[in-house]
Amino acid sequence: xxxxxxxxxxxxxxxxxxxxxxxxxxxxxxxxxxxxxxxxxxxxxxxxxxxxxxxxxxxxxxxxxxxxxxxxxxxxxxxxxxxxxxxxxxxxxxxxxxxxxxxxxxxxxxxxxxxxxxxxxxxxxxxxxxxxxxxxxxxxxxxxxxxxxxxxxxxxxxxxxxxxxxxxxxxxxxxxxxxxxxxxxxxxxxxxxxxxxxxxxxxxxxxxxxxxxxxxxxxxxxxxxxxxxxxxxxxxxxxxxxxxxxxxxxxxxxxxxxxxxxxxxxxxxxxxxxxxxxxxxxxxxxxxxxxxxxxxxxxxxxxxxxxxxxxxxxxxxxxxxxxxxxxxxxxxxxxxxxxxxxxxxxxxxxxxxxxxxxx
Amino acid sequence: xxxxxxxxxxxxxxxxxxxxxxxxxxxxxxxxxxxxxxxxxxxxxxxxxxxxxxxxxxxxxxxxxxxxxxxxxxxxxxxxxxxxxxxxxxxxxxxxxxxxxxxxxxxxxxxxxxxxxxxxxxxxxxxxxxxxxxxxxxxxxxxxxxxxxxxxxxxxxxxxxxxxxxxxxxxxxxxxxxxxxxxxxxxxxxxxxxxxxxxxxxxxxxxxxxxxxxxxxxxxxxxxxxxxxxxxxxxxxxxxxxxxxxxxxxxxxxxxxxxxxxxxxxxxxxxxxxxxxxxxxxxxxxxxxxxxxxxxxxxxxxxxxxxxxxxxxxxxxxxxxxxxxxxxxxxxxxxxxxxxxxxxxxxxxxxxxxxxxxx
Numbered sequence: 001x002x003x004x005x006x007x008x009x010x011x012x013x014x015x016x017x018x019x020x021x022x023x024x025x026x027x028x029x030x031x032x033x034x035x036x037x038x039x040x041x042x043x044x045x046x047x048x049x050x051x052x053x054x055x056x057x058x059x060x061x062x063x064x065x066x067x068x069x070x071x072x073x074x075x076x077x078x079x080x081x082x083x084x085x086x087x088x089x090x091x092x093x094x095x096x097x098x099x100x101x102x103x104x105x106x107x108x109x110x111x112x113x114x115x116x117x118x119x120x121x122x123x124x125x126x127x128x129x130x131x132x133x134x135x136x137x138x139x140x141x142x143x144x145x146x147x148x149x150x151x152x153x154x155x156x157x158x159x160x161x162x163x164x165x166x167x168x169x170x171x172x173x174x175x176x177x178x179x180x181x182x183x184x185x186x187x188x189x190x191x192x193x194x195x196x197x198x199x200x201x202x203x204x205x206x207x208x209x210x211x212x213x214x215x216x217x218x219x220x221x222x223x224x225x226x227x228x229x230x231x232x233x234x235x236x237x238x239x240x241x242x243x244x245x246x247x248x249x250x251x252x253x254x255x256x257x258x259x260x261x262x263x264x265x266x267x268x269x270x271x272x273x274x275x276x277x278x279x280x281x282x283x284x285x286x287x288x289x290x291x292x293x294x295x296x297x298x299x300x301x302x303x304x305x306x307x308x309x310x311x312x313x314x315x316x317x318x319x320x321x322x323x324x325x326x327x328x329x330x331x332x333x334x335x336x337x338x339x340x341x342x343x344x345x346x347x348x349x350x351x352x353x354x355x356x357x358x359x
Numbered sequence: 360x361x362x363x364x365x366x367x368x369x370x371x372x373x374x375x376x377x378x379x380x381x382x383x384x385x386x387x388x389x390x391x392x393x394x395x396x397x398x399x400x401x402x403x404x405x406x407x408x409x410x411x412x413x414x415x416x417x418x419x420x421x422x423x424x425x426x427x428x429x430x431x432x433x434x435x436x437x438x439x440x441x442x443x444x445x446x447x448x449x450x451x452x453x454x455x456x457x458x459x460x461x462x463x464x465x466x467x468x469x470x471x472x473x474x475x476x477x478x479x480x481x482x483x484x485x486x487x488x489x490x491x492x493x494x495x496x497x498x499x500x501x502x503x504x505x506x507x508x509x510x511x512x513x514x515x516x517x518x519x520x521x522x523x524x525x526x527x528x529x530x531x532x533x534x535x536x537x538x539x540x541x542x543x544x545x546x547x548x549x550x551x552x553x554x555x556x557x558x559x560x561x562x563x564x565x566x567x568x569x570x571x572x573x574x575x576x577x578x579x580x581x582x583x584x585x586x587x588x589x590x591x592x593x594x595x596x597x598x599x600x601x602x603x604x605x606x607x608x609x610x611x612x613x614x615x616x617x618x619x620x621x622x623x624x625x626x627x628x629x630x631x632x633x634x635x636x637x638x639x640x641x642x643x644x645x646x647x648x649x650x651x652x653x654x655x656x657x658x659x660x661x662x663x664x665x666x667x668x669x670x671x672x673x674x675x676x677x678x679x680x681x682x683x684x685x686x687x688x689x690x691x692x693x694x695x696x697x698x699x700x701x702x703x704x705x706x707x708x709x710x711x712x713x714x715x716x717x718x
Contacts, residue, residue: 217558
């Protein structure tokens with residue numbers, strides 16, 4: 001029931017992709033655990049420098065011989081006027097005072113080189129590479145495909161999906177509005193449209209011929225079966241694994257997640273400059289009152305980094321970015337392997353009881 | 360497969376409720392057609408005066424002997440300062456000039472009496488009565504239940520669902536963020552949370568013991584099967600029927616809907632004072648630039664009524680309220696009965712091909 005052309009192509013047992021959550025949660029251990037449990041583990045590598053990326057990939061390979069994925073952000077030119085940066089710096093300095101960090105650390109926003117990251121992925125011949133925030137250069141897609149990598153793009157509207165297909169993506173993640181973390185939107189206005197998974201998946205399925213992976217709000221066997229019914233070949237689940245044992249999310253992040261409700265997330269540009277869904281915090285609320293402009297991604301992301309790190313060190317969730325999707329009442333602190341096992345057995349039982357009885 | 364305790368209780372063949380779309384779309388003909396086709400037709404009666412409500416119910420009964428539903432809005436106290444009203448009046452007057460209607464028509468915001476509407480429903484002994492915008496008074500729920508009416512509430516968060524269950528609702532519509540028209544939210548901050556159907560339904564199902572009806576983004580057999588997988592006993596579909604033959608939606612509204620995409624809707628307070636999802640229009644965009652406060656529902660709704668009506672008369676969709684959900688690429692201009700038939704046959708075929716094969 002859960003085997004299809006896509007799972008066969010990826011050589012995975014179950015149509016479950018663990019979402020690549022950049023910034024810490026997707027440790028080598030988590031990625032390998034998911035792959036060993038029959039899903040596809042994914043490393044959120046957007047913020048990893050090339051050497052760290054290479055080391056983590058090798059670490060994953062010591063823990064599993066099974067396929068896994070790596071996700072990168074497609075870079076874009078970002079420049080902000082000195083005025084906007086100066087104004088944001090002075091807004092952020094109050095957090096630095098409060099957290100006891102020295103003011104105005106150097107902004108290291110261009111530290112990750114996309115080209116170098118891609119070279120590592122080519123050197124290491126990664127089975128699956130997915131992209132967020134747009135369409136990578138043609139040569140990059142071709143080089144990856146030439147060595148047998150399955151290339152996956154992320155779409156939040158039908159038009160984005162069509163453009164990704166045209167560019168050569170082998171499969172498309174349809175990211176519904178429920179999804180935690182950054183919106184993958186890259187076309188004008190797409191980030192504002194926030195189309196829910198139930199509406200997005202079938203509309204994309206109808207308009208592209210490549211396989212579609214459902215994401216956003218999928219937390220268990222019910223979400224898996226629902227997504228397959230909508231026409232997806234697989235699901236991508238992030239929040240479901242975020243509080244799992246081997247997730248690298250900070251303990252206070254996990255704790256906040258496990259006690260939060262479905263109505264406590266918001267989509268905000270406060271932390272990174274790009275819209276992302278996370279649990280409401282003081283930092284977000286105060287940024288809503290901020291009169292100036294928020295610098296573009298990745299500048300804002302680099303400008304808030306020291307604050308997020310210091311907040312994590314002092315166990316203060318209110319200044320941390322607590323990315324989470326809207327299904328968070330269903331998050332689990334169990335091991336990822338147990339979450340996959342439970343998802344599959346729930347899906348089987350559900351199909352048996354709901355859909356295999358006589359009419 | 361599609362029969363369950365809930366369909367048996369309502370005495371309907373298929374677990375499909377046509378959403379009560381107030382303000383015109385749900386004609387007696389549409390309601391009766393849906394019921395005759397095996398679903399549950401619903402009259403969106405919120406804006407109907409008692410006599411009109413009674414007449415429409417009798418009209419429905421001449422067209423079908425099968426059960427149907429009626430939906431009302433739970434009223435709330437609304438008062439706005441004369442300043443806010445005056446400022447909005449002057450913003451709206453430019454549309455009146457453009458549309459050739461005389462300025463400052465009397466505001467008729469208290470024209471519908473909830474108590475009288477309820478009395479009609481009691482007199483007429485309606486099989487199913489649903490409520491939007493909150494919890495009706497205890498006596499109202501009790502009086503309806505005493506005469507055998509199934510009472511349905513609308514929830515946009517788990518907490519709203521719990522409160523509706525506690526108040527005695529027999530079933531709950533879980534309204535996901537994809538849904539067109541007014542958000543049913545009634546608790547503080549709930550309207551802002553915009554939880555998608557994929558995330559909302561299972562979380563509500565886990566927290567209440569009454570049956571849950573999925574709504575928001577459900578347009579066809581795929582959405583029906585997905586909703587049942589999420590734990591819903593039935594679906595409520597609105598946009599799916601909005602452009603159907605007997606829908607009373609204005610021809611230009613239907614035409615706009617059928618050519619619109621999934622990313623062209625927004626949630627706005629511009630027309631009624633309460634958040635509702637509809638296709639982006641000039642009226643909405645211009646209201647976003649409006650510096651003052653938008654009067655509360657139903658005052659704003661009454662204040663914009665003459666403009667919406669005059670715009671409809673002059674076939675100008677830009678000043679009309681074009682409520683629609685995010686699934687709108689899948690909307691159909693076929694008869695409602697054909698839409699139901701197609702939904703059911705698609706759902707059967709889907710279950711057969713996806714979920715009845717051997718593992």
